[in-house]
Amino acid sequence: MLAGRCAATALQPFARQTPRQLYRPAFTTQLRTYATPSPTPEKEKVAHFKGKKGSDGKFRVTLIEGDGIGPEISQSVKDIFTAASVPISWESVDVTPRIIDGKSSIPQETIDSVKRNYVALKGPLATPIGKGHVSLNLTLRRTFNLFANVRPCKSIQGYKTPYDNVDTVLIRENTEGEYSGIEHVVVDGVVQSIKLITREASERVLRFAFQYAQDVGRPKVRAVHKATIMKMSDGLFLSIAKEVSKDFPNVEFDAELLDNACLKIVSDPTPYNDKVLVMPNLYGDILSDMCAGLIGGLGLTPSGNIGDECSIFEAVHGSAPDIAGKGLANPTALLLSSIMMLQHMNLYEHADKIQAAIFKTLAEGKTITGDLGGKAKTHEYAQAVIENMK
Numbered sequence: 602m603l604a605g606r607c608a609a610t611a612l613q614p615f616a617r618q619t620p621r622q623l624y625r626p627a628f629t630t631q632l633r634t635y636a637t638p639s640p641t642p643e644k645e646k647v648a649h650f651k652g653k654k655g656s657d658g659k660f661r662v663t664l665i666e667g668d669g670i671g672p673e674i675s676q677s678v679k680d681i682f683t684a685a686s687v688p689i690s691w692e693s694v695d696v697t698p699r700i701i702d703g704k705s706s707i708p709q710e711t712i713d714s715v716k717r718n719y720v721a722l723k724g725p726l727a728t729p730i731g732k733g734h735v736s737l738n739l740t741l742r743r744t745f746n747l748f749a750n751v752r753p754c755k756s757i758q759g760y761k762t763p764y765d766n767v768d769t770v771l772i773r774e775n776t777e778g779e780y781s782g783i784e785h786v787v788v789d790g791v792v793q794s795i796k797l798i799t800r801e802a803s804e805r806v807l808r809f810a811f812q813y814a815q816d817v818g819r820p821k822v823r824a825v826h827k828a829t830i831m832k833m834s835d836g837l838f839l840s841i842a843k844e845v846s847k848d849f850p851n852v853e854f855d856a857e858l859l860d861n862a863c864l865k866i867v868s869d870p871t872p873y874n875d876k877v878l879v880m881p882n883l884y885g886d887i888l889s890d891m892c893a894g895l896i897g898g899l900g901l902t903p904s905g906n907i908g909d910e911c912s913i914f915e916a917v918h919g920s921a922p923d924i925a926g927k928g929l930a931n932p933t934a935l936l937l938s939s940i941m942m943l944q945h946m947n948l949y950e951h952a953d954k955i956q957a958a959i960f961k962t963l964a965e966g967k968t969i970t971g972d973l974g975g976k977a978k979t980h981e982y983a984q985a986v987i988e989n990m991k
């Protein structure tokens with residue numbers, strides 16, 4: 602019986618345990634998805650990624666194929682990586698939750714695999730509505746402290762939408778906010794869901810966003826918030842953003858209310874091309890789907906869940922149950938996520954080669970999937986990408 606449960610008890614796991622330390626992101630420069638392919642200078646290869654090649658000369662990467670369309674789009678990535686001779690070997694793991702002490706949790710082998718390999722590629726995981734296990738996507742992000750979710754979104758050459766030259770980068774706080782999962786019944790008919798904002802989590806994602814802007818050459822960081830209404834929670838996020846901005850004098854900082862940001866982006870997204878947008882969890886979730894809509898849909902947008910140790914790369918989209926198992930899914934979003942992963946692993950040459958072939962295939966428009974108005978099956982599109990790598 603959760604009625605009347607004290608909020609302070611519920612907040613305990615998230616409480617700041619140690620005195621505040623200045624959070625310094627270890628890296629960001631690798632995540633340059635969409636960058637024009639060019640030889641990457643050695644100095645830009647940041648030594649953050651801790652994975653080491655095995656005796657077979659390959660990095661091990663954890664693969665979570667996921668639900669719904671997950672296995673189909675994962676197969677495309679595997680086929681294209683094989684064709685491109687990417688020096689990785691996949692370690693496939695299962696995330697089906699197990700009940701331990703009455704609580705559902707992801708299998709220990711899966712946790713061990715990601716910890717051992719430092720990097721994972723993940724297909725979408727379905728979450729039951731209402732009752733049922735908690736989101737495994739969120740569980741993975743929390744388990745590995747993947748505090749920043751980087752979600753770039755760029756117009757695809759050759760695929761016309763009402764918006765030309767979209768080039769947004771959104772960084773979503775990934776461990777708390779509206780997604781803290783702290784909910785309880787106050788009395789019958791009244792429930793409370795707590796939006797938790799902490800200085801620690803806010804500061805690390807904000808520092809990451811400023812560092813990212815500096816590294817990729819975006820002159821501005823904009824915090825998206827609703828501190829007019831959520832005066833304390835978004836208010837704290839915003840005030841930390843202002844504080845952190847002082848440590849980055851070469852990056853301009855401003856802020857925008859969430860509702861106005863939505864209006865402005867769908868009216869004309871181009872003024873956002875020089876910015877990195879940073880925001881609490883739920884706003885980032887919604888805005889990233891909205892941005893995907895500007896360029897042709899969820900089949901096209903990648904993301905990286907970044908932590909100090911491990912990182913998990915996944916598409917923005919979900920398991921798409923409406924098209925699952927039919928060979929209709931567009932694997933581009935997961936493929937571009939895998940490109941972000943290769944950049945993160947300093948495997949730039951393979952990343953550039955595959956990315957160029959993806960964009961060529963999309964620009965040709967001959968072998969594209971149904972979501973983009975084509976007739977190609979998932980595997981036919983993947984085969985066209987492979988042909989374009991030759």
Ligand SMILES: NC(=O)C1=CN([C@@H]2O[C@H](COP(=O)(O)OP(=O)(O)OC[C@H]3O[C@@H](n4cnc5c(N)ncnc54)[C@H](O)[C@@H]3O)[C@@H](O)[C@H]2O)C=CC1
Nearest residue numbers: 725726727728738899900917918919920921924930931972
């Ligand atoms: N990170 C993750 O693993 C995420 C998981 N989910 C889960 O996915 C399940 C389904 O959620 P929905 O709201 O239906 O969102 P969804 O993203 O799965 O699908 C929304 C719409 O986009 C289309 N779509 C998505 N990916 C596509 C692709 N690669 N190619 C072509 N069309 C694509 C779908 O067919 C559908 O019409 C839910 O259980 C949800 O919890 C949702 C979002 C993210």
Ligand SMILES: O=C(O)CCC(=O)C(=O)O
Nearest residue numbers: 727728736738739886917
């Ligand atoms: O975990 C889920 O069910 C949804 C997550 C989601 O929408 C996202 O990560 O963008």
Ligand SMILES: [Mg+2]
Nearest residue numbers: 886887890917
């Ligand atoms: Mg989402």
